[in-house]
Amino acid sequence: MSQFFKFMFASCLGTALALLLLMFIGIGWISSLATSATAKTKVALKPNSVLELDFKHLIPEKTNNVPMDPFDFDQENILGLTDMVAAIRRAKEDPDIKGIYINATYVMAGKATASVLRDALQDFKSSDKFIIAYANYYTQGAYYMVSVADSILLNPVGAVDFRGLSSMIAFYKGTLDKLDVQMKIFYAGKFKSATEPFRLDKMSDENRLQVREYLTALNDIYMRDIAASRNIPEADLRQIADRFDGRSAEGSLKARLVDRIAYEDEVFDLIKTKIGLDKKEKLHRVSVEDYFEAKGKKLDLSAKDKIAIVYAEGTIKDGDDSEPGDIFDEKYVKILRKVRQDATVKAIVLRINSPGGSVLASENIFREVELCQQAGKPVVVSMGDLAASGGYYIACHADSIFAEENTITGSIGVFGMIPMLHKTMKEKLGITYDTVRTGRHSAFGTPFIEFSPEEDAMIQERIEAVYEDFLEKVATGRNKTREQVHEIAQGRVWPGKKAKEIGLVDDIGGLDRALAAAAKLAGLEKYRTTEYPRTKTGIEQLLDQLTQDKDKDDVIKSWIVRSELGEMYPVYKTLRDIRQNKGIQARLPYELIFN
Numbered sequence: 001m002s003q004f005f006k007f008m009f010a011s012c013l014g015t016a017l018a019l020l021l022l023m024f025i026g027i028g029w030i031s032s033l034a035t036s037a038t039a040k041t042k043v044a045l046k047p048n049s050v051l052e053l054d055f056k057h058l059i060p061e062k063t064n065n066v067p068m069d070p071f072d073f074d075q076e077n078i079l080g081l082t083d084m085v086a087a088i089r090r091a092k093e094d095p096d097i098k099g100i101y102i103n104a105t106y107v108m109a110g111k112a113t114a115s116v117l118r119d120a121l122q123d124f125k126s127s128d129k130f131i132i133a134y135a136n137y138y139t140q141g142a143y144y145m146v147s148v149a150d151s152i153l154l155n156p157v158g159a160v161d162f163r164g165l166s167s168m169i170a171f172y173k174g175t176l177d178k179l180d181v182q183m184k185i186f187y188a189g190k191f192k193s194a195t196e197p198f199r200l201d202k203m204s205d206e207n208r209l210q211v212r213e214y215l216t217a218l219n220d221i222y223m224r225d226i227a228a229s230r231n232i233p234e235a236d237l238r239q240i241a242d243r244f245d246g247r248s249a250e251g252s253l254k255a256r257l258v259d260r261i262a263y264e265d266e267v268f269d270l271i272k273t274k275i276g277l278d279k280k281e282k283l284h285r286v287s288v289e290d291y292f293e294a295k296g297k298k299l300d301l302s303a304k305d306k307i308a309i310v311y312a313e314g315t316i317k318d319g320d321d322s323e324p325g326d327i328f329d330e331k332y333v334k335i336l337r338k339v340r341q342d343a344t345v346k347a348i349v350l351r352i353n354s355p356g357g358s359v360l361a362s363e364n365i366f367r368e369v370e371l372c373q374q375a376g377k378p379v380v381v382s383m384g385d386l387a388a389s390g391g392y393y394i395a396c397h398a399d400s401i402f403a404e405e406n407t408i409t410g411s412i413g414v415f416g417m418i419p420m421l422h423k424t425m426k427e428k429l430g431i432t433y434d435t436v437r438t439g440r441h442s443a444f445g446t447p448f449i450e451f452s453p454e455e456d457a458m459i460q461e462r463i464e465a466v467y468e469d470f471l472e473k474v475a476t477g478r479n480k481t482r483e484q485v486h487e488i489a490q491g492r493v494w495p496g497k498k499a500k501e502i503g504l505v506d507d508i509g510g511l512d513r514a515l516a517a518a519a520k521l522a523g524l525e526k527y528r529t530t531e532y533p534r535t536k537t538g539i540e541q542l543l544d545q546l547t548q549d550k551d552k553d554d555v556i557k558s559w560i561v562r563s564e565l566g567e568m569y570p571v572y573k574t575l576r577d578i579r580q581n582k583g584i585q586a587r588l589p590y591e592l593i594f595n
Contacts, residue, residue, distance in 0.1 A: 045286065045294060048275050051091045051100045052285045055142075058108040059084065061353050061384055062311040064535040065324045079289050081113055081384075082309075082351075082511060082531075087292040088120045092127045094295075098275045099130035101267075101285060102149065107142035110353075110385030111218060112404035112496070114145040116510050118225070122148045130274050134267045137161070138246075143257070144222050147229040153267050154258040160246030162257060165215045165222075171197045180427050182420040184451060186459050188467035189413030192491025198417060210492050217495040218406050232256055303528045307347045307518050308339040309511070310532045316357030316365070316390040324535065327354060329361035335532045336368040340375050345530070347378045347522035349514045350398065356390030359414060359466055365394045366473070373399070378521035382514035383407045383505070388493055389414075392504070393470060397477035399521055401505040402514045403496035410504055412474060413491025414466045416459060421447045478503055 060066050063080035079087070091097040100121070109117065121131055125148065133146035136155040143160055146152060154160065176183060176198065183198040193207040203211065223241075227234040240246070245255040252258045262270075269279050277283065286294075312327050320330035339345045350369065356362070372379055381387070381395040383403040388411035395401055403409055425431040425448060433448045443449050451459075474485045480503060488494070488502050499505045507513065519527055 045094075045096050045291075046284045047096050048098055048277065049096050049284045049286050050271055050275070051088070051097050051291055052103065052287050053084075053100060054103040054287065055107045055109065059113055060325070061313045061351055062531060062533075062535065065311060065313055065533070077289050077293065079292060080311075081116060083292050083297070084288055085116060085120045086297050087288050087295065088117075088124055090295045090298070091291065092124045092129070097129070097286075097291075099132065099271065100124060101271060102131065102133040102146050104133050104135040104138060104142040104146050107139060107145060109141060109145070111141065111406040111408075112383075112385040114141050115221075115404050115406055118145045118148055119510070121145070125150070132267065132271055132274070134262070134264060140165070140222070144226060147226045151260065151270070152258045153260045153262045153270075154249050154252055155263065156249050156261050158249050158252075160252040160257045162241055162246040163244045164241045165219045167211050167215055169197060169203065171201050173197070173199060173201050176419075180423040182423065184418040184420055184456070184459075185415070186417075186456075186463045187413065187415035187491070188464050189489060189491030191493075192411075192413035192415050194415050194491075195417060213498075214408065214493060214495050217498060221406050221497070230256060300526065300528050303526045304344060305522075305524050305527045306342075306345045306530045307349060307515060307522070307524070307527050308342075308345045308530050308532060309349045309351060309515075310335055310339065311351045311353075312365075312391075312394065313351075313353045313384075316354055316361045316394070318358050318361045324533070327357070327361070327365070329358070329364040331533065332365050333368045336365070336372055339532065340368070340372045340377060345377065346524055346527070347380070347518035348372055349380050349382055349511070349518050350395065351382045351384065351511060351514075352387040352391050352395055353384030354391035355386050355388050356393065356411065359390065359393075362390035362393040366397065369394060370397060373397070378518055380514045380518040380521065382509075382511045383409055383496065389491075393473070396474045400507075400514070400517045402507055402509045402517070403499055403505040404510060405495065405497040405508055407496035407499070408493055409496060409499050410488070410494040411491055412470055412485070412489035414463055414470060415491075416463055418445075419447055420450065422450055474504075 057078045058066070060078060060080045061082065063083045064078055065080060066078055088100070091100070102121075107114070125131060130151075131146075131149040132151045132153070133149040134153045134155075135142065135146075135158065137158045138146070138154070138160045140161050140163075143162055173183075183195075185195045185199050187195050190204075190206050191210055193204065193210075196204060196207060223234050223237055226232070227237045230237075232240075240255045240257065245251040246257050249258075249261045253261055268283055272279060272281065272283055310332070312332060314326035316327045316329070319328050320334075321328045336348075339348055369379055378399045379397075381398040381401045383391075383395070383401070385407065387395055387403065387407060387409045392409055392412060422433065425433070435443045435449065437443055441455060444451070444455050468482075471482050471485045471489060474480070474489070475482050478485070488504065494502065494504060496505060496508060500508055515529070519525075
């Protein structure tokens, strides 16, 4: 009995200490929040101000639609692409804003995202206000975006990484062979190359063809646009890239890739001269984040009718998770159901930036899109950097589809991979397995027992059935025959410009054009927009995950890893997603890593 009371006392003491610890953490959070709230004030806009674009984070589609640090109470908003463009447009009409300064040393944006920002900057220039760009080093994506600037300046020891595009794929078959890991691979479509790194040691001819074609298409867009902005003949520009003239500051200046070599303080002196300030006077720079917070969006609150913009960004996954940056089917089914049942919402724009993912999750979201249409609400898709495989799956029945010229889309195909570990366990660790079964396939699916030829055939049959269903969906949505879709499908990816030519998208354009199309389909002359999903603070995100039915230790570890890895977290997340894949997948063949 005394032993019982000892254990009970220890348990109560542990619980009390845990509650005390949580209380202290809570007090610390509240104190930090209060300090942050009182310290943070809205920026005061002044005459002769300059809007500063400084890309410190990966640009999401929607503001704060990324995992936030729950312990950083001074964390700024991570402005999304839509709001960043809105801020640039407001600045164009703002008499207090005289120009834009772009610090382009770090620009983390996809090809289509860079193109959208470039268009917004080009539009800003029509107001006769200046744009000045500076960087210690320009990546190709950053240089493409800032090539519209009136003046491009470069650090004396910097460079412009302008040398054409390449794409590199890592192959793991050799490593797997050394570990005696056999990958059971099933796929439909000769271009569905997601499985190639696990079954080959180099690209297949089909994959090399598609990679070359979309790289060439993207490079052609780069060359065309930069040549026009910099007033350099396109043929000369291609030679500049081939010679890699931008590898030094002097070479960049000689090749006319930049206008001047300078230090940042000299850039600020140039800006002061532009707006008529003396060098000793203070230059008032306002960040695009602060400017957007001060000005906000132009909303016609008198309009009762709404168009819902639903941002579907990230990998498509099964389940319901509060972590932003991915598309969990249960979460998005709830969102689409909510806007379908909202009588004030007359149309929906689905903004997709996704490489795809789970077929099951894609099917559930696809169904809810159909139900929105059956309820009389037009659905228009706007594609961002990616709308591939599962991303195209959820888009294909939309009333209209818009993509950017350099959007990567298509990849209509499916695959499944299962690592077989029985040989690894036996040869490397000396572990063997034996089973007792009540049926022929009772042990089917475990990686520790070899599949029979019949079981292999069962999986392949299922893969092909899902592929056929995918083809039929696209054929119905795009008004084509099954054979016509199969010809352009088979897992092949297409740039947006080519996707329009082959009928996978209706037109080239961004979110604005999609909104205009949705308004026209719904017969709206006056409307306002409402955005989903609702973004949450870092603390809200953490508390949501802690209150869900999941391992609390895993949640805490995930947040710690995210905090420690910082900008490298997306790489870790990609590898984690691959490891956690379940069921049949419809996703982009691989991560597209451009130089």
